[in-house]
Amino acid sequence: PSLKGCSVVLYSWTFGGGHDAVKAALSQRLAACQMHVYTVDAYQEVLKQFDLLSSLSRGMYSTADLVNALIRNRYWRTLACLNWFFNGENPEDQKKKIEQFQISLSQKGNPDLAITCFDRYVGVIEKACARRNIPMVSFAADFAPELCQDLRSPSDIENKHFVRCIMFQEDELIQDIQEVLKREQIQFTGLPVRASFLKRYTPEEL
Numbered sequence: 001p002s003l004k005g006c007s008v009v010l011y012s013w014t015f016g017g018g019h020d021a022v023k024a025a026l027s028q029r030l031a032a033c034q035m036h037v038y039t040v041d042a043y044q045e046v047l048k049q050f051d052l053l054s055s056l057s058r059g060m061y062s063t064a065d066l067v068n069a070l071i072r073n074r075y076w077r078t079l080a081c082l083n084w085f086f087n088g089e090n091p092e093d094q095k096k097k098i099e100q101f102q103i104s105l106s107q108k109g110n111p112d113l114a115i116t117c118f119d120r121y122v123g124v125i126e127k128a129c130a131r132r133n134i135p136m137v138s139f140a141a142d143f144a145p146e147l148c149q150d151l152r153s154p155s156d157i158e159n160k161h162f163v164r165c166i167m168f169q170e171d172e173l174i175q176d177i178q179e180v181l182k183r184e185q186i187q188f189t190g191l192p193v194r195a196s197f198l199k200r201y202t203p204e205e206l
Helices: 018-032 042-050 052-056 063-072 076-086 091-107 122-131 171-178
Strands: 007-012 036-041 113-116 136-139 162-166 186-188
Touching: 007 018, 018 036, 036 042, 042 091, 052 063, 063 076, 091 122, 113 122, 122 136, 122 162, 162 171, 171 186
Parallel strands: 007 036, 007 113, 113 136, 136 162, 162 186
Antiparallel strands: none
16 A cells, blocks of 8 residues: 555654664655654653653753763763663553653654654553554664563564564574564564665765
8 A cells, every 4th residue: 555645753762873864764765755754752752751860960961961971982881781770660660651652642643653763662662552553663773683671572562563674684683583573573674774875876976
């Protein structure tokens, strides 16, 4: 079926620069298909109210500021510890975040499709979409195809129309996600970059 005229909410992420690059590529491609695209910064527009660092500093600093500073300075071990800390979320907090994403979807008119280009909170967004009966596509923003901590078994998936897009087919790499998703829910899409990056340029053009 034609996707022309369909509405799409594209969730991006403030943390790191790769997510923004994927967002730009997807926005360009979807617009070329004459789809109505609404980009939503999941952190700034949905989740910032849950940011403990922002609350403690009265808005002067945020977790996004901290994470991006660690990335810029290549403090990978500290970043890994921080990720471990934030993965220890209690069910009540998760429930509240699912509700906030449901509100976010309703504010955009309950779109025909939701897309994420980051892995954090994919499980939360998947459940919000399921409860709004909205199909969802999750794009891997790097070469690692694994799903987030919230999606570890088939019973964790509420959305019957959930698809995971990864960059390339490698049996060893997708073995883990095949334990969670059906084969038809896994799509190989290549690098999610803007069309200009795929064009073959002549030396003169360069």
